Amino acid sequence: MSLLVQKYGGTSVGTVERIGAVADKVAGFREQGHDMVVVVSAMSGETNRLIALANDIQERPDPREMDVLVSTGEQVTIALLCMALKKRGWDARSYTGGQVRILTDDSHTKARIQEIDEANMRADLDAGRVVVVAGFQGVDAKGNITTLGRGGSDTTGVALAAALKADECQIYTDVDGVYTTDPRVVDRARRLEKITFEEMLEMASLGSKVLQIRAVEFAGKYNVPLRVLSSFKEGPGTLITLDEEENTMEQPVVSGIAFNRDEAKITLAGIPDTPGIASKILAPVGEANVEVDVIVQNVGADNTTDLTFTVNRGDMNKTVELLSAVAKEIGAREVSGDDAIAKVSIVGVGMRSHAGVASTMFKALAEEGINIQMITTSEIKISVIISEKYLELAVRTLHSAFGLDAEVTA
Amino acid sequence: MSLLVQKYGGTSVGTVERIGAVADKVAGFREQGHDMVVVVSAMSGETNRLIALANDIQERPDPREMDVLVSTGEQVTIALLCMALKKRGWDARSYTGGQVRILTDDSHTKARIQEIDEANMRADLDAGRVVVVAGFQGVDAKGNITTLGRGGSDTTGVALAAALKADECQIYTDVDGVYTTDPRVVDRARRLEKITFEEMLEMASLGSKVLQIRAVEFAGKYNVPLRVLSSFKEGPGTLITLDEEENTMEQPVVSGIAFNRDEAKITLAGIPDTPGIASKILAPVGEANVEVDVIVQNVGADNTTDLTFTVNRGDMNKTVELLSAVAKEIGAREVSGDDAIAKVSIVGVGMRSHAGVASTMFKALAEEGINIQMITTSEIKISVIISEKYLELAVRTLHSAFGLDAEVTA
Structure with missing residues (x-):
């Protein structure tokens, strides 16, 4: 009862x-x-x-x-x-x-x-x-x-x-x-x-x-x-x-593989590398009610930097347009969008206490020839942005690599 | 305002x-x-x-x-x-x-x-x-x-x-x-x-x-x-x-002619004429949730009486059936139903202060050869039960007789 x-x-x-x-x-x-x-x-x-x-x-x-x-x-x-x-x-x-x-x-x-x-x-x-x-x-x-x-x-x-x-x-x-x-x-x-x-x-x-x-x-x-x-x-x-402590030992490292096709990647290349530049770029995006997901910034050798981030696919054109004006203003070389991408993530509270999860993930993808464009991590999740055409292959590969496949019942 | x-x-x-x-x-x-x-x-x-x-x-x-x-x-x-x-x-x-x-x-x-x-x-x-x-x-x-x-x-x-x-x-x-x-x-x-x-x-x-x-x-x-x-x-x-007093003088005697086709007439004939006989008949009808409208009772010469009343047309068969048992019990001669009737009423607060309204009504109907089967009256209404086939004729006749017809605009 x-x-x-x-x-x-x-x-x-x-x-x-x-x-x-x-x-x-x-x-x-x-x-x-x-x-x-x-x-x-x-x-x-x-x-x-x-x-x-x-x-x-x-x-x-x-x-x-x-x-x-x-x-x-x-x-x-x-x-x-x-x-x-x-x-x-x-x-x-x-x-x-x-x-x-x-x-x-x-x-x-x-x-x-x-x-x-x-x-x-x-x-x-x-x-x-x-x-x-x-x-x-x-x-x-x-x-x-x-x-x-x-x-x-x-x-x-x-x-x-x-x-x-x-x-x-x-x-x-x-x-x-x-x-x-x-x-x-x-x-x-x-x-x-x-x-x-x-x-x-x-x-x-x-x-x-x-x-x-x-x-x-x-x-x-x-x-x-x-x-x-x-x-x-x-x-x-x-x-x-x-997440009860006593269960952690038995818990698999990774519980599931999630993915999302509904993202697009925006890249601003050749940005003068000055402090506060990222916020100058992302503030107007936020003001336009565009949600930003993964953000990656690389500092280059020639005193310029590249900033890449993802948005909902439907917001891509609007965002590229919006940033074309911003790019001119701050002296960036170019703005480009790519909507043929997908995000694949492994999720699991078990990874907190296990080293090497990321390298297992990256190695499995590399063995299938899948190039990783962006990486972002949290305590219980690692996400990668890849070319959309590899999505199914990546998900199946990771599902096997982390031992999630159901046993085949004949 | x-x-x-x-x-x-x-x-x-x-x-x-x-x-x-x-x-x-x-x-x-x-x-x-x-x-x-x-x-x-x-x-x-x-x-x-x-x-x-x-x-x-x-x-x-x-x-x-x-x-x-x-x-x-x-x-x-x-x-x-x-x-x-x-x-x-x-x-x-x-x-x-x-x-x-x-x-x-x-x-x-x-x-x-x-x-x-x-x-x-x-x-x-x-x-x-x-x-x-x-x-x-x-x-x-x-x-x-x-x-x-x-x-x-x-x-x-x-x-x-x-x-x-x-x-x-x-x-x-x-x-x-x-x-x-x-x-x-x-x-x-x-x-x-x-x-x-x-x-x-x-x-x-x-x-x-x-x-x-x-x-x-x-x-x-x-x-x-x-x-x-x-x-x-x-x-x-x-x-x-x-009904404001000052308007009464100008008010027409009859304001409108109403009618209802949805009634049927039930007659119990040859009932021993003893006190309380009407309630003996109508009590079970009420208990069966049948609404009774017009009721008329005639005392005959041979120490028997006839009781006639109207109900919703949809309740007629049920009521006749119900009263067949009652009729036996009280020694009535027969129970019959007639659903080819209609009720026509003249309505008007003006009739309160005018005598002769009823006779105008009955005379108008008689002139058209319409037989009145039952009559019931209230302060501002007189209703008659007639054969349904005369309904339209009766309504038109009374509408004219009480001066309600619109002027013909050519």
């Missing part, structure tokens, strides 16, 4: 039949004696339908009214799921964000949770009811409806689990867990039984879109055991937890 | 374009300096879509969750209308029933308004904002979402007008006012400039479905001037007000 918070995404509740399947699942857990809090998203397609209505009316829809509008999506789902549970003989009660109440700041369309009142939910749980909560939404101190931004339902789930001190927060999605890398690229990719919050954050920020980054951060901060599972396939999924 | 509460129904806000047209209309009133509170229904079709989802899940959907579900329909409209107003440069703020707050009892799907907090709306009006309120919904004392039942948006409009002491409550619909009778039956039917609450109640309960009966009752109780207008056609509509 434990308290579980489960979150079901839009695909899992996309039709009346699927809502019924979720009710069956939840009923199964109740039958085993668990106390259940269920967070749901809008039925798939619904949020987009509502946003399209808004866009038909106002080019940049008013944020407060946008929240009033899109929050109806989850409100529909909570009502339908409660009906499905009642039909199956289980008492249930639905809550909008405001009814819980999930207090947020007043940043409409991207609000942050400040406080959760658990009294109402607790009373229902004590009365044996399933508590069904609308994900993605809250209210500000004045009672205005707010939303947490796309994917915010994961965050709602984790925040409720933290507030209720739930035994586990289970995120049901359309994948059956977190993999060592993308199975579409490496067919021997394995589902991980366990991964740490830190590793998950690195994996997520590199494009493994299983979970909202904010939800993982939140879970880490409040130490909420988080599990990713499939709505459609039985299985234990992947548990995301704190 | 006055305070207007306007209500727009589902057809008036049925598309993004129509919501834009409503915003234009409201903006026009703001431009003239009026303070505006706008109540809207769900976009046409939306409520039915939501109910269908619920019915797909649960045969008799849970009432609490039904309210959570269907209340999203109006919530979508308030957000879209505010966006449309902002796009046109007018500040606006949306309110759900709970945000106003419109406090109701806890009778889900048919809640009654108990109290309206006007503080938030008043502050917005003072700040020059248009206040846009979701019709049809409220919250109970515990914060559960409630709805007022179908057509409840009219009631919301009137209740807000009463709470805010608005100068007028204007109900925009797809007809341009209240008519002397149905223009589809009598092509010389006229739009009434004015009608009293009492008359409107009689007209509404007889099938002129321009306004919700509850809304008219509410308006009468709190003396809120109520106006019915068309969303699609310019014009003054029909004003519904108190």
Whole structure:
């Protein structure tokens, strides 16, 4: 008997039949004696339908009214799921964000949770009811409806689990867990039984879109055991937890290989090597709301330097244009962009205590003739920028080199 | 400069374009300096879509969750209308029933308004904002979402007008006012400039479905001037007000001719004429939730009596069946049903002070060879049950007899 918070995404509740399947699942857990809090998203397609209505009316829809509008999506789902549970003989009660109440700041369309009142939910749980909560939404101190931004339902789930001190927060999605890398690229990719919050954050920020980054951060901060599972396939999924010391010995050095194709490289060559030059270049880029990822600067022999950095691929042209003026101003020789690149990263808390991880990585890539254009490292991650054409080869090579390949079952 | 509460129904806000047209209309009133509170229904079709989802899940959907579900329909409209107003440069703020707050009892799907907090709306009006309120919904004392039942948006409009002491409550619909009778039956039917609450109640309960009966009752109780207008056609509509003494002299004797095809007649013949026999017959009918309208009892010479009454047409077979057992028990000769009947009524506060109205009515019908099967009267109404085939003829005849025909404009 434990308290579980489960979150079901839009695909899992996309039709009346699927809502019924979720009710069956939840009923199964109740039958085993668990106390259940269920967070749901809008039925798939619904949020987009509502946003399209808004866009038909106002080019940049008013944020407060946008929240009033899109929050109806989850409100529909909570009502339908409660009906499905009642039909199956289980008492249930639905809550909008405001009814819980999930207090947020007043940043409409991207609000942050400040406080959760658990009294109402607790009373229902004590009365044996399933508590069904609308994900993605809250209210500000004045009672205005707010939303947490796309994917915010994961965050709602984790925040409720933290507030209720739930035994586990289970995120049901359309994948059956977190993999060592993308199975579409490496067919021997394995589902991980366990991964740490830190590793998950690195994996997520590199494009493994299983979970909202904010939800993982939140879970880490409040130490909420988080599990990713499939709505459609039985299985234990992947548990995301704190890096507990005792496990470190058994932990593999590298837990996963992440990659990202959506970057482009900008190079300013022949820059006069004077102090503060990097900020002169990067400040206007930041002001233009372009996010910069990897940055590398090399000092040359002729008193000039080269600065290279990566941006989202869609921002490349804009950034090159912007920097052409800057280059003239500071006397740089040229600005160039290259969007045929990709980033590949190895992630693992194990590498903290293991030397030689980087050299293993570089050697494996070199043996395949893959040239490394840029390198950046953190405590639990090493990323390299390579030519995009080598991406799949690099990921497969590293997956094998770090012993992640699943055993072949004949 | 006055305070207007306007209500727009589902057809008036049925598309993004129509919501834009409503915003234009409201903006026009703001431009003239009026303070505006706008109540809207769900976009046409939306409520039915939501109910269908619920019915797909649960045969008799849970009432609490039904309210959570269907209340999203109006919530979508308030957000879209505010966006449309902002796009046109007018500040606006949306309110759900709970945000106003419109406090109701806890009778889900048919809640009654108990109290309206006007503080938030008043502050917005003072700040020059248009206040846009979701019709049809409220919250109970515990914060559960409630709805007022179908057509409840009219009631919301009137209740807000009463709470805010608005100068007028204007109900925009797809007809341009209240008519002397149905223009589809009598092509010389006229739009009434004015009608009293009492008359409107009689007209509404007889099938002129321009306004919700509850809304008219509410308006009468709190003396809120109520106006019915068309969303699609310019014009003054029909004003519904108190019957002011000074106007009585000028008032026509009869204001309108109402009719209802949806009734059937049940007759129990040859009942032993003992005290309390009518209640013995009608009690089980009431218990079966069958509404009884006109009742007539004739005492015969042979110590038996006939009892005739009308019910909704859909309830006829059920009622005949039910009474067959009762008839045996009390020794009545036979039970029969007739669904080829119709009710025609003349309505007017003027008939209070005029004798001879009934005889004018009966004579006009007799001259056309229309047999009257039953008669029932109230202070401001006389209804007759006739054979359905004479319905149109009867309505046209009475419309002329009481001087209601529009002048023919060549």
